[in-house]
């Protein structure tokens with residue numbers, strides 16, 4: 453089950469620069485789809501988005517919905533955050549390894565809904581969606597997989 457929440461407080465953190473190249477990603481979030489560029493030649497997923505496949509250099513990349521399911525690959529807990537992030541401490545920055553293969557694909561995001569002392573490498577997580585109505589955008593975060 454996809455988790456989604458609405459951020460009602462004034463949003464004071466950086467916003468993405470939505471462009472023609474990355475708009476399929478942001479439109480996907482709005483419709484509860486997590487999309488990753490997938491190479492049409494070697495079928496590897498490429499994150500972060502880049503003009504060419506990191507495995508074979510093909511420029512035939514296709515925005516492809518993925519499950520959003522992952523496991524914690526690495527993480528750190530932040531106890532003193534800069535600016536508006538200071539309101540969220542303690543918070544966890546997490547590198548999640550998507551279950552999609554063949555090549556490992558890690559996605560960086562905050563992990564919400566778990567105490568920093570309870571996070572472990574290999575823990576099941578999934579993408580959660582965060583609607584920010586005041587900015588007309590949907591962001592993403594990791595949440596524990598239920």
Ligand SMILES: [Zn+2]
Nearest residue numbers: 491494505508
């Ligand atoms: Zn490729």
